[in-house]
Amino acid sequence: MTRPVTRPVTRPATRPATGRLNRRLAGALIPAYCALAFVFLLAPSVYTVLYSFNDGGRRNLVWQGFTLDNWRNPCGAPQVCEAFANSLQVGLLSTLFATTLGTLVAIALVRYRFRGRALANLLIFLPMSTPEVVLGAALLSQFLTLQLQLGFWTVVLAHVMFNISFVVVAVKARVQSMDPRLEEAAADLYASPWQAFWKVTFPLLVPGIAAAAALAFSLSFDDFIITNFNSGSFTTFPKFVYVSAARGIPAQANVIGTAMFVAALAVVIGAQVVAALRRRVSGAGSS
Amino acid sequence: MTTVAPGPAIGVAAPGTGAPGTGAEDVAARRAGAAGVGLMLPGTLYLVAFFVIPVFALLATSLYVPVPGGDVGQFMPAFHWQNYVTALADFWQPLARSFWFALLATAGALAVGYPIAYLIAVRGRGRPLLQGMLLVLVVAPFFTSFVLRTIAWKQILADDGYVVQALHWLHVLPPDGRLTATSFAVVVSLTHNFVPFMALPIYASLERLDPRLVEAGGDLYAGPWTTFRTVTLPLSMPGVVSGTLLTFIPAAGDYVSASLLGNSTNTAMIGQVIDTRFFRLLDYPTAASLSVVLMAAIAVLVGLYVRRTGTEDLL
Amino acid sequence: MRSPHTASLELWGVRKEFGSFTAVESLDLTVPEGSFFALLGPSGCGKTTTLRMVAGLEQPTSGVISIGGRDVTGTAAHRRPVNTVFQSYALFPHLTVLDNVAFGLKRKRVPDARAKARAGLETVQLAHLGDRRPNQLSGGQQQRVALARALVNSPSVLLLDEPLGALDLALRREMQLELKRIQADAGITFVHVTHDQEEAMTMADTVAVMNEGRVEQLGPPAELYELPSTAFVANFLGRSNLVTGSVVDVGEVLGVDVAGTRLRVPVGRVSAGSTGVGAVVQLGVRPEKVRIVANGSEPTSGSNVLGPGKVTDVSFTGVSTQYQVDLGDLGVHEVFAQNSSGAPEVRVGDAVRLAWDVDHTFGLAGEPARSGQ
Ligand SMILES: Nc1ncnc2c1ncn2[C@@H]1O[C@H](COP(=O)(O)OP(=O)(O)OP(=O)(O)O)[C@@H](O)[C@H]1O
Numbered sequence: 016m017t018r019p020v021t022r023p024v025t026r027p028a029t030r031p032a033t034g035r036l037n038r039r040l041a042g043a044l045i046p047a048y049c050a051l052a053f054v055f056l057l058a059p060s061v062y063t064v065l066y067s068f069n070d071g072g073r074r075n076l077v078w079q080g081f082t083l084d085n086w087r088n089p090c091g092a093p094q095v096c097e098a099f100a101n102s103l104q105v106g107l108l109s110t111l112f113a114t115t116l117g118t119l120v121a122i123a124l125v126r127y128r129f130r131g132r133a134l135a136n137l138l139i140f141l142p143m144s145t146p147e148v149v150l151g152a153a154l155l156s157q158f159l160t161l162q163l164q165l166g167f168w169t170v171v172l173a174h175v176m177f178n179i180s181f182v183v184v185a186v187k188a189r190v191q192s193m194d195p196r197l198e199e200a201a202a203d204l205y206a207s208p209w210q211a212f213w214k215v216t217f218p219l220l221v222p223g224i225a226a227a228a229a230l231a232f233s234l235s236f237d238d239f240i241i242t243n244f245n246s247g248s249f250t251t252f253p254k255f256v257y258v259s260a261a262r263g264i265p266a267q268a269n270v271i272g273t274a275m276f277v278a279a280l281a282v283v284i285g286a287q288v289v290a291a292l293r294r295r296v297s298g299a300g301s302s
Numbered sequence: 303m304t305t306v307a308p309g310p311a312i313g314v315a316a317p318g319t320g321a322p323g324t325g326a327e328d329v330a331a332r333r334a335g336a337a338g339v340g341l342m343l344p345g346t347l348y349l350v351a352f353f354v355i356p357v358f359a360l361l362a363t364s365l366y367v368p369v370p371g372g373d374v375g376q377f378m379p380a381f382h383w384q385n386y387v388t389a390l391a392d393f394w395q396p397l398a399r400s401f402w403f404a405l406l407a408t409a410g411a412l413a414v415g416y417p418i419a420y421l422i423a424v425r426g427r428g429r430p431l432l433q434g435m436l437l438v439l440v441v442a443p444f445f446t447s448f449v450l451r452t453i454a455w456k457q458i459l460a461d462d463g464y465v466v467q468a469l470h471w472l473h474v475l476p477p478d479g480r481l482t483a484t485s486f487a488v489v490v491s492l493t494h495n496f497v498p499f500m501a502l503p504i505y506a507s508l509e510r511l512d513p514r515l516v517e518a519g520g521d522l523y524a525g526p527w528t529t530f531r532t533v534t535l536p537l538s539m540p541g542v543v544s545g546t547l548l549t550f551i552p553a554a555g556d557y558v559s560a561s562l563l564g565n566s567t568n569t570a571m572i573g574q575v576i577d578t579r580f581f582r583l584l585d586y587p588t589a590a591s592l593s594v595v596l597m598a599a600i601a602v603l604v605g606l607y608v609r610r611t612g613t614e615d616l617l
Numbered sequence: 618m619r620s621p622h623t624a625s626l627e628l629w630g631v632r633k634e635f636g637s638f639t640a641v642e643s644l645d646l647t648v649p650e651g652s653f654f655a656l657l658g659p660s661g662c663g664k665t666t667t668l669r670m671v672a673g674l675e676q677p678t679s680g681v682i683s684i685g686g687r688d689v690t691g692t693a694a695h696r697r698p699v700n701t702v703f704q705s706y707a708l709f710p711h712l713t714v715l716d717n718v719a720f721g722l723k724r725k726r727v728p729d730a731r732a733k734a735r736a737g738l739e740t741v742q743l744a745h746l747g748d749r750r751p752n753q754l755s756g757g758q759q760q761r762v763a764l765a766r767a768l769v770n771s772p773s774v775l776l777l778d779e780p781l782g783a784l785d786l787a788l789r790r791e792m793q794l795e796l797k798r799i800q801a802d803a804g805i806t807f808v809h810v811t812h813d814q815e816e817a818m819t820m821a822d823t824v825a826v827m828n829e830g831r832v833e834q835l836g837p838p839a840e841l842y843e844l845p846s847t848a849f850v851a852n853f854l855g856r857s858n859l860v861t862g863s864v865v866d867v868g869e870v871l872g873v874d875v876a877g878t879r880l881r882v883p884v885g886r887v888s889a890g891s892t893g894v895g896a897v898v899q900l901g902v903r904p905e906k907v908r909i910v911a912n913g914s915e916p917t918s919g920s921n922v923l924g925p926g927k928v929t930d931v932s933f934t935g936v937s938t939q940y941q942v943d944l945g946d947l948g949v950h951e952v953f954a955q956n957s958s959g960a961p962e963v964r965v966g967d968a969v970r971l972a973w974d975v976d977h978t979f980g981l982a983g984e985p986a987r988s989g990q
């Protein structure tokens with residue numbers, strides 16, 4: 016995907032003093048700029064965490080003082096825990112379906128040759144390049160036409176739809192990096208296609224599938240726009256927050272948001288540390 | 303809850319999972335036939351049922367007319383293309399504004415995301431733990447709920463918040479000037495929301511870049527800026543293209559930022575209009591035709607952009 | 618562990634096309650039961666494709682493949698009594714070495730699969746590494762694991778696709794002997810693909826030389842070397858000096874006129890169809906069979922003689938000395954002389970003649986078509 020750059024080289028070879036100064040300056044400038052960029056990136060998360068300790072009661076917009084009450088009673092505000100539980104359910108269910116369907120498609124796209132591959136690729140790509148409002152509006156038109164009752168299941172159906180494409184892309188990369196000879200070796204060693212899949216293909220794809228599932232879950236858990244179009248009176252966590260925004264969001268929402276934030280951060284940082292330790296062990300082993 | 307933003311083509315590895323291999327894909331190993339179709343079928347049928355057909359349903363709805371003498375929200379099938387004319391005449395402003403805001407947010411995300419990606423991929427090369435931790439910081443905003451983050455901006459940019467007070471003190475902002483309920487707040491929130499989508503694909507392409515090329519550039523051109531401009535930047539273009547698409551498309555359709563941080567006069571984006579038409583006014587045909595227009599406009603823009611940047615193979 | 622299952626392998630008119638490209642053209646092969654068969658040919662000639670068809674990983678476009686007399690053409694790979702040692706080994710990275718070796722036994726539900734796998738690892742002297750992952754092994758060790766993984770299943774036919782290709786020279790030699798020993802012990806039919814002619818000749822009972830999807834010649838190594846039947850084989854398997862002429866005399870020994878010089882060749886050493894008067898033949902001789910006749914001395918009678926020509930290069934290689942002699946229109950010829958006493962002193966620039974026994978001459982049909990290199 017990288018094109019080689021071919022450009023005539025006409026510059027003089029060295030510009031001693033200014034060159035070194037530039038390099039120094041650039042050397043310090045980029046980290047400094049990035050530090051500011053990280054402040055910008057993380058400020059809202061920090062605010063979310065801070066305001067989970069705000070003694071703001073119903074309208075958690077202005078800082079009123081520190082309290083642990085919200086944390087002692089995270090379900091204290093009406094509906095907040097119900098919405099959270101709904102989001103978890105929708106997230107798990109849609110992740111399960113989307114990961115299964117998407118993984119099969121990814122394997123087929125990489126490993127098999129059949130007519131209409133190009134069309135299939137387009138079909139996978141389009142939902143990702145369509146704005147969420149359009150996806151939501153289109154599904155709503157469909158559900159209205161079919162006169163389906165909006166609720167839990169319509170939300171799950173919608174989430175599976177937008178997640179399939181992301182799963183396909185994530186798993187495809189993994190399938191592509193897998194040596195096709197391995198599956199042939201399995202067949203050569205008397206494994207039926209079914210056994211070859213479960214004994215060889217699947218175990219090797221697990222990291223990719225797990226990453227895809229994590230992505231699908233977080234996209235589903237965090238989705239607001241498509242959910243808003245297709246949920247009727249069913250409430251998910253983001254929808255709860257959005258709808259309460261007009262009246263003021265209870266601090267309990269921040270408690271739940273913070274808990275999710277910390278849990279996810281712990282998992283990811285843990286994974287990083289484990290990987291680093293493993294590198295160190297294998298590095299020591301090989302040297 | 304791990305979040306990764308895979309580009310349309312560039313699968314971005316989650317921190318810790320390692321970059322996807324260069325691909326042992328081999329034509330010789332491609333098998334022909336029915337099994338492949340069998341594996342494809344459930345997923346593609348699902349997308350046909352819940353994406354393709356809905357898009358046609360949307361198209362159909364956009365041409366409906368009200369049932370004569372019927373209630374509000376009652377429509378019947380027709381081929382009333384004039385819906386588009388009235389929709390565009392009434393709402394060209396929010397539509398244009400959506401693209402303008404999306405453009406600003408894309409530029410902003412690039413300005414924030416590229417240096418971060420560069421720092422992690424190039425400066426952090428050879429220090430995997432540092433790279434991993436910085437990548438965690440990049441995706442960390444995702445771990446906070448999107449709507450909560452948007453509301454946090456409301457708190458950060460509040461009239462009596464530190465930011466506004468500092469700006470007053472510096473006389474950047476007139477004494478009665480405010481940041482909430484302005485386009486500025488909307489664009490800041492949009493930018494913030496999409497920085498990770500921008501930074502990750504750029505990181506992936508910079509990561510793959512052979513450091514010896516940069517050294518060679520350093521030998522030949524001397525200046526770091528020249529080296530960057532002539533070697534690093536062109537080679538990271540696939541990531542930039544991916545990142546801008548991943549930012550621009552969802553930003554153009556977003557309305558959470560606009561409705562939580564904007565005002566009612568000059569920040570309305572097309573998503574808000576579609577939402578209002580659908581749910582408040584039950585004006586399905588207008589909402590549907592605006593959706594179709596948005597989708598078509600994005601398809602055209604993306605097509606032009608991709609052709610222009612010569613990276614069709616990305617998709 | 619002599620295999621009770623070993624069987625012969627037969628290919629009848631097997632063809633393989635990829636789109637409009639024909640990778641393998643109408644292949645007929647018979648590999649006798651228990652033999653060590655080598656498939657030798659240059660890169661891209663269709664060796665791997667042939668093996669893959671035998672293994673069932675590729676479907677032939679036409680033709681029949683049978684193992685032990687049973688037609689397996691339509692049989693799925695996992696149902697064929699065949700195992701493969703892949704060119705890249707294809708060891709399962711997520712399984713330990715032992716589990717890799719036990720994989721086939723477990724699929725066949727053989728009792729005591731792990732114990733048998735351990736025994737299999739012992740035959741390749743790797744029993745102590747059973748708990749490692751494949752990526753923790755050296756190339757040579759991986760190669761042995763791949764071999765053990767295939768062998769433990771006692772297949773009727775074992776297919777080896779350039780199994781030694783990735784190894785360094787010393788290890789290669791060692792593994793060649795090892796493979797030969799294992800084949801002799803197990804008595805399994807081996808089909809060994811290689812593009813190394815020396816490897817094919819040292820290891821196999823029978824060698825088939827393939828070129829551009831066709832088998833050019835098949836037979837025991839010595840026969841192929843002594844009596845190549847095409848110019849391709851003459852040059853791919855060792856080296857040859859070739860000249861073109863037309864038959865002028867028929868009989869037990871053919872007389873051939875080559876640019877005015879009369880050369881002779883026993884009729885039994887000429888490929889069929891080129892033995893009538895006027896037929897165009899290529900005559901060849903191996904460089905080590907040629908003697909240099911220095912100016913002033915006479916060749917022994919019963920020899921073919923060419924020259925004089927000019928020595929253009931002399932290289933000392935230890936065991937032998939190699940000479941390049943330019944014979945003008947007849948091209949540059951090679952001579953390999955043993956470095957034993959009594960060889961004439963020859964220097965670059967000397968005018969010499971070349972002589973060799975009539976009985977060492979071989980004849981090939983037709984015009985010089987392709988050259989081996
Ligand atoms: N799936 C395929 N599609 C198209 N062409 C193919 C395919 N597989 C092999 N070929 C072609 O068929 C020819 C024979 O390939 P094959 O792999 O059998 O060669 P080989 O003799 O094993 O070579 P090597 O010694 O390099 O391994 C080659 O020209 C190759 O490009």
Ligand SMILES: [Mg+2]
Pocket residue numbers: 664665666704778
């Ligand atoms: Mg091969």
